[in-house]
Amino acid sequence: MKHQKKSVSVLLVLLFTASFLLNTGFSYRFSSFGTESLSMSATAPSNFPFNDADGHWAEAAIAEMYAKEIISGYEDSTFRPNKPVTFLEAVITLCKLLKYEPTEVDITYNSYLNDYFNIPDWAVGYISVALKHEIVLYSELQKISQQQPLIRQDAAVLAVRALGLAKQAKKKKDTSLPFIDVSQIDEHTKPYIALVCERKVMNGLPDGSFQPASPISRAEMVVLLSRIAQQIPYINSGELAGLITTVNGQDGLVIIEKPDSSIEEFSLPEKFLIYLDDEPSELNRLSAGNHLRVISSKTTGLTVLLAQQVVPDTGAIVEFEPINVYSLPAPVREWVETNKATENYVAGIYDNNLYFLTTRGEKMTGGYTVEITKVSGTVDETGINYRVWVERSDPAKDAFVKQVITYPVAIVRTNFSGQNINSIFFVDEFNQVLAEIPPPANIN
Known part of the structure; x- marks a missing residue:
């Protein structure tokens, strides 16, 4: 998954x-x-x-x-x-x-x-x-x-x-x-x-x-x-969410593969609303591969299904290397230290490498994570446009976590040959934009 x-x-x-x-x-x-x-x-x-x-x-x-x-x-x-x-x-x-x-x-x-x-x-x-x-x-x-x-x-x-x-x-x-x-x-x-x-x-x-x-x-x-x-x-923690694998319109049943690869069946309740790509929809219009979130109100009995179509990324895969913060060159490590205390999506250039950094800011417990999972790019006559895929998770409400200050960060680097960079988008695993940042500056 x-x-x-x-x-x-x-x-x-x-x-x-x-x-x-x-x-x-x-x-x-x-x-x-x-x-x-x-x-x-x-x-x-x-x-x-x-x-x-x-x-x-x-x-x-x-x-x-x-x-x-x-x-x-x-x-x-x-x-x-x-x-x-x-x-x-x-x-x-x-x-x-x-x-x-x-x-x-x-x-x-x-x-x-x-x-x-x-x-x-x-x-x-x-x-x-x-x-x-x-x-x-x-x-x-x-x-x-x-x-x-x-x-x-x-x-x-x-x-x-x-x-x-x-x-x-x-x-x-x-x-x-x-x-x-x-x-x-x-x-x-x-x-x-x-x-x-x-x-x-x-x-x-x-x-x-x-x-x-x-x-x-x-x-x-x-x-x-x-x-x-x-x-x-x-x-949104606690909501049922994942990729649809099966839709059974006759029985009102949806089978979902959750982010942890487990499978869950969801049967439509008596009172529900369905949306596909922000438009009113019907269950039989949902299909395998759609991303689905299910929000249920115990007070009103209303369940809202929010589905989005999932399509392949059109950008070319950009090879990158995840880096441990402590193995970074001193100027880059200082750059990370400067940014880690707050939530950030940033990029910088150092020694013919382009660095992408995402930070979660100061957290008072463990259990918060962030990972850069993919980088892709499209090239036109004016330069390159990057998309950086980020996955984040928070501890569940009932999770046992250490009471310790943490600074979750993820940093990767890729070769940089001096080409013009038009745009950099940080997106979640479903290509929803988290941030659009300016072209990167040199890290000093």
């Missing part, structure tokens, strides 16, 4: 129908339909929980976050996807996504948030843990107390903090942003915007602007949550 995984990649179909991420807007896991019964049509809309978001461009992201029990709608069964999300709502959903649940202590000993900042009683616990984990800062409480809408530049800041990359953002302070309205972007948010664009969590609009002061809608927020979840392995 490991070898097979290294030879395939996902054709990630991005929807550009809103105005937030990747050219025009948020773009991850949209649309939905349900099922009338266990028949394999899987098209009855009644399973989708919100009557005003059926057919919305962000419908699948809404379904995904609803099944994860991160978001809910209104009492009239609406989601109001186009309504601006408030700063408070955004912070709370991020805490839920990151599994930062407040304790009784968080609520009891932080009543001042209600007294002095008008934070609602029901939100005090979440704002307390958000402050503790530095998702939000004390200086930003005024925005929460005034129920201000979340705007794009602030969304970038929150996303970077949720990803655990606030320290990394500081390294982007000298990065030039390509947007035509860059003068309208608050200076302190520019490094965060540079980083979320690098990680493909946010990007500009088709006209070349970023529109930093534009409010974020509730639909856009759930897609942001979805994209953040794909960057953090532990968020």
Whole structure:
């Protein structure tokens, strides 16, 4: 299975129908339909929980976050996807996504948030843990107390903090942003915007602007949550995921080969939604080789199946050599040491070698891993475009791990003959982009 995984990649179909991420807007896991019964049509809309978001461009992201029990709608069964999300709502959903649940202590000993900042009683616990984990800062409480809408530049800041990359953002302070309205972007948010664009969590609009002061809608927020979840392995831990080996439409059965090569059968429940490449689908349209994630809500009974087509990588295989950090030349070893404390995807050139480095940052326990499994490249008249395949894993919730500070890293090198490098993408095992980085500089 490991070898097979290294030879395939996902054709990630991005929807550009809103105005937030990747050219025009948020773009991850949209649309939905349900099922009338266990028949394999899987098209009855009644399973989708919100009557005003059926057919919305962000419908699948809404379904995904609803099944994860991160978001809910209104009492009239609406989601109001186009309504601006408030700063408070955004912070709370991020805490839920990151599994930062407040304790009784968080609520009891932080009543001042209600007294002095008008934070609602029901939100005090979440704002307390958000402050503790530095998702939000004390200086930003005024925005929460005034129920201000979340705007794009602030969304970038929150996303970077949720990803655990606030320290990394500081390294982007000298990065030039390509947007035509860059003068309208608050200076302190520019490094965060540079980083979320690098990680493909946010990007500009088709006209070349970023529109930093534009409010974020509730639909856009759930897609942001979805994209953040794909960057953090532990968020999706516990979900059934793997490559489909068999689909039995008549019996409503899917057989999945999981990343550890074990086989698991999954029978469709009574209440489910299916998506293939971010579009509403039917079970009989899924096929062997598709990657599938299954998200089930114990509270609502809804199960969401998110499938993606997997296609062979079109790039030529680039030979590389995995390197032990301690056997690196001194300048390269120092370069690794400089980058290891935060999550990074970087490349550098030293002594006619091109180095690809990925780091997980400081971890307080063992059990976190990262591995570069493949490098491929395509060449055109202007130069070479690299794709670097990365596999990451986090310890399971119930795993026994050592309480020790670790810095998981993976570094490989390949020969470099001075050719022009157009682009470098770090991707996961299904060719989903984790980061697009600038052409490498020399390591000094």
